[in-house]
Amino acid sequence: MTPRPSVLSTADARRTTVISAALSEFALTGYLGTTVASIAQRADISPAYVFKLFPGKEPLFVAALEECFEQIVEALEGGAASADEQTPAGVLDAMGAAYAHLIADRRLLMLQVHAQSAAEVPEIGAALRRGLAKITLFAKTRSGASDDDVQRFIAFGQLCHLIVTTGIEDDGSAWAAILNRGIRHP
């Protein structure tokens, strides 16, 4: 794209850019559906250099997924901090609202869905479990809610993913309305 890089970056700075580009691209087209070339293009570097920064496509996906979960936990932290009432229910609700707000652009949500589909790849499955563990434990310890409530929190998060992937947020038909009940989406 840019004819010549006027200034060279450090490899670490590039890696950050590439992870961000990878997050966007993988979220759009999934693990197998995304080419390293498309990530490189979004990051404004050559495909060859992507392979010099990361050992392969799979570690790149894992890095993007880890970044994704980091951003989610951050958002949950922020939400919890700004909860009106610091009761278990209040905090959990505020975290739900923060999550709903965070996934407005759908990148973080879609990447999780694609990761589930690619979980047979050992490293991806492991990264998914680590992220899920982080979120679950954080929700539990930060809110102090019961195990049942935390489970429900995650379950409705998954329902939210289904609603978005199927694109029925604004579907008014009877069945869609049942699933959309009380789900926040900005």
Place this chain on the structure above:
Amino acid sequence: MTPRPSVLSTADARRTTVISAALSEFALTGYLGTTVASIAQRADISPAYVFKLFPGKEPLFVAALEECFEQIVEALEGGAASADEQTPAGVLDAMGAAYAHLIADRRLLMLQVHAQSAAEVPEIGAALRRGLAKITLFAKTRSGASDDDVQRFIAFGQLCHLIVTTGIEDDGSAWAAILNRGIRHP
């Protein structure tokens, strides 16, 4: 495989076999990760003939997904019929148990997960919505439960999908135990 087909099948019978093979293969490796050749091999025919029976890979996935939802609704029907008490809660619970039993082999569950990941493909997204609509409406009308209860039914189904794709059914760690609470899996 078989050196020569001793007897020819009708195209319709072959189509049924191919759809079943496609269901298994797509469930294992997803939409993009599955080759038509692997489906053909499982169905014991040549890849070329698969393309004579179906116009392409995508319609084949859609057919498999439709078969998947048909089997699920059937199972829910069976479960509901055998409910101990025909109250909304009783019927919904029996349907949950039937679903848990049905997805023991994970093919139907994994195909749904992969379909979510491939929902950007218009025909696949549409098939996914149709199936979800069928299940939701059936759960609602057959059980007569409240919208909230039906929504919860679907949400916990999605949680169940997450548990299976991440493989934490038998994980005893604290966070996994929270998600596994009271989830039936045979």
Place this chain on the structure above:
DNA sequence: TGAGTGTGTGACTGATCAGTCACTGATCTG
């Protein structure tokens, strides 16, 4: 029996893509 129809395949093609390699040019250090 022979022509027509339906079942089924081997061998190909054209495109795509992860990953490699030899190389260029910029920056840093002594």
Place this chain on the structure above:
DNA sequence: CAGATCAGTGACTGATCAGTCACACACTCA
């Protein structure tokens, strides 16, 4: 300034795969 190190790329390869096509073999029925 020398030479070492680091950022970055173009051009390639080897493999894979959806889809095609010409053809072969099996049934059917007049």
